[in-house]
Amino acid sequence: MTLSDSIVRWRYRLVPDHLLGEILTKRWVDNAIPLLILACVMAVFGSLIPDFFGAASVSNLMRQWGEFGLIVMALTIVMVAGGIDLSVGSIFALGNIVALTLMHVAELPVPLVVLFTMACGAAVGLVNGLLVGFLRLRAFLTTLVTLIIVRAVVDMILLKYAVAIAAVFPDSDFWFFFGEGYVLGLPFSVVLTIGVAIVLHLVLSRTRAGWHVLAVGGSRRSAHNVGIPVRRVICATYVVSGTLAALAGVLFASRLGAAGADIGIGLEIAALTAAVLGGNSLGGGRGSAAKAVIGSVTVMIMVNSLVRIGITSGGSSLLLGLVLLGAVMIDVRWLKNRQKFLSKVYVSPTYSALPAAPATDGASPYALNDRLRPVEAIGLDRIDGPEDVILDANDNIYVGNRTGDIVRFLAPDYDQQEVFAHVGGRPLGMAFARDGSLVVCIGGMGLYRVTMDREIQKLTDETNRSWFSVIDDSRLRLADDLDIAPDGRVFFSEATVRYEMHEWPVDCLESRGNGRIICFDPNTGTTRTVLKNLVFPNGICMVHDGQSFLFAETWACRVSRYWFDGPKKGTVETVIGDLPGYPDNINRASDGTYWLALVGIRTPALDLALKMPGFRRRMARRVAPDEWLFPNINTGCVLRFDESGRVIETLWDRSGDNHPMITSMREHKGHLYIGGILNNRVGRLKLDGVDETWTAKRSYWGQS
């Protein structure tokens, strides 16, 4: 290995490039930019203003934030559902004056005051909701009108009761607790707002009601089409919004007890700025409580700090407007470009140097021949993509197909075929269990069992989640092949956790250890990952000792052996390390050796590219996927090897016409049955000089 190769190898071993793409697939990455802005704002004002992080300053700021945060959350709820509520500022003012009037003038008990004030806000919200949701008026204009009307009502109440409010000082500690009390060392309003934020987060992310709101905001028509009561949902968001705004008013009333005419004026712009700055989309469908919190803290700090620096109120409004403009711009660009960026960076190849490929001519055990020429085609053009082939005791053939069926070809002539079971996903590897049921790896679904009564049972579709994996790897994406240990444990491979079924060749471009082998124990019903970071693990086959299995790593071009029991438990040994092609399924042969399918042959140009990850990364970005350098999976072969890794024979189809594409083979009563994931037939080859009574079923489960 040259020095530059070593440098490249270490560079890709040390820097986990794939994480960038994985992080970008996460929804929470939407919060990254708002958080960054918040950090900048804190850094700038923290350095400009002396004692910015002092206790008094922080406490004052927090109390104000409690009220402001509630209003931003009120607005967020409406925005998430695709609307906008400009009347939050007025409702806040209304809540303030109503609470003061009830407390100071009517002298009602505190709980009643709170309840009544919130009901007041809810009523205004209901008016908004009815107009926007049911009468389908424009949200912007409607709430603008409500803003004006409510403001007028506030002025009228103010005119009538301002003097009375100022004259009375309520004698209730409970009342002042709202504005001045502490819970666990934090101002009450902050605790309340955090509580509301947690509830809002849980509702939006975990409940049916929240999903309805997000769905309506994401696409009103689609939401309607799937049966969500769109009008009711929209109306409800305005009611909740009004209630929260009024609650903020109560807190404000308790804190200041002031009945001024300018309370809540311009608040809607500040709240809107905060909501958008936090990353809540103006178009709806994308938003969260966390975003509202981040945005409100940022705006709160900015507004207060500007006042403390001594900038006049006009300047402060100007800055707020500019920030709103910038936030809207980022919102639009981010939405538009995130997926584009993600698609460019997700494929992240790594360094992979394969050992020199053995020759396929001369005296090589892999030498070309035409031994697959006599293969007969079963079900030619009547089957689409039989990845694996298996035969039962009555010689019937079972194969999966692309449309999600397990198809059975009936013995003895295999002219007739029937759908044995429709499983929905992509059936890949298959094996018969001791009780005669068919255990199947289904791409996109997981591990399933089909009994001979055609009953489909799920065995498992998830495993333990890795601690340090960014993407959720608990769910099975691409269960590939399996085999069953003598005690009934099912070991199956999951080829890759980073790609979906149909993108499997793209995983080759990465050639990273994205795959794993998982064990399902039917005795305890548990699923656990036993081997990780394998390079596209594919075929699995039990060794005759009952303590270990062979597995193929396709893009690493090797076959290894893993001991799950016995004295060597837990160890992995390479059996064949330098295959000339990409190994797929492994199955037992009648003489105690093993069959291995090579799905494709290594090409020198791709082998070189595997040592140059930068080249492959740029290719993935610049070149259209149909033009990418691919593993050559158009030509394959079948070979037989023994436990020591000695290759005994290789079966080729030189022209590639007779049986293109091989992913699996199964020996049964003197014949070899061949499957291919992109093929249109099942191949059948008469084997010479083998035990013509041998079946895999007997080899695994004895004479039963």
Next chain:
Amino acid sequence: MIGGLTRMIDSVFGRGDAAVTVPSLDGALRPNRALDEATDRASLQTVDCLAMFGDTLVASAGAELFELGSNGTWDRRTDLGSTITCIASLPDGIVAALQNGDIVVHGGVRDGRRYRLDPASICMTDMAYGEGTLYVAVGSATKGADAWQRDLLERNASGSIWRIDLDSGSASRIAAGLAWPAGVVVDGNGLVFSEAWQHRLARVDLERADTPRVLIADLPGYPGRLSKGADGFWLAMFAPRSQLVEFVLREPAYRSRMMAEVPEAYWVAPRLRSGRSFYESLQGGGVKHLGILKPWAPTMSAGLCVQLDRSFQPRSSLQSRADGATHGVTCAVEHRERLFIAARGDDVIVSVARESLVTDREDGR
């Protein structure tokens, strides 16, 4: 300075010169299977170039010349002792350029006479005769005619165009610094040549000998030999361009390692015939589904023959697609109202009636 900066930014974002876009086959170049549908096909191993010897059509293959017999068979005519890189018609015979650098006349008053450009020039790719003068395209100053893939991957531009006075034998250079000129044809008082690695046709005025003027640029294939037809010209494009090759051409590290470590037959490079070995690299769209290779599959080789009008704009085309059997068109010549096309990739000469062809394409449009 600004130019360098722009190039750097372009290479980061894959824009400008760093863009790997290839023009799509459209308009007159819309995909078709005309070459594969041609019923008149004659197999001739390593057939390369076609020319007229009086009224007889002659083909070069290896070191030998073949002629088209009256019954449609190709009969061996002579062996010139060295691999022929191209042939051209003279008024009373033909002239052949050999791999050893000689240009030798066959037939006519100058039979057997040999010419030479300069000792170093061995890569004659095409020739054309006009008024006592022979015009010769030299693909590269450093590579032989069969090492064209290496010349492309090295991104050379060392080709030139020469003129030889057939009476005196004196040779002079008309143009130099060209990226593999692969075809020449006389057009009035000018000479039109194809510049393969620049994917364009250009015209140089023979009287004024000014800088060449580009006639058509950004062709979707590598333009090769040109010939004059009854109503315009024929252009043989010997290989298609592909995004992957364009990308590899912009990856110097990979290119140099590939040329050093990978056998030449398996390079990621355009080819006269591809897909014969499983050691050749495969591209995403080339994966066979249900045993079928898609016609649109990205390919390193194809058959492309373009009919040009008198102003060298494409009028129609005959093609063989990824799954076709007439790849690597190296020459196209009109003869007795038929068009003969030599496809070296598949060792075949196909011919189609000229009339049927033009109307077909225009109807199809």
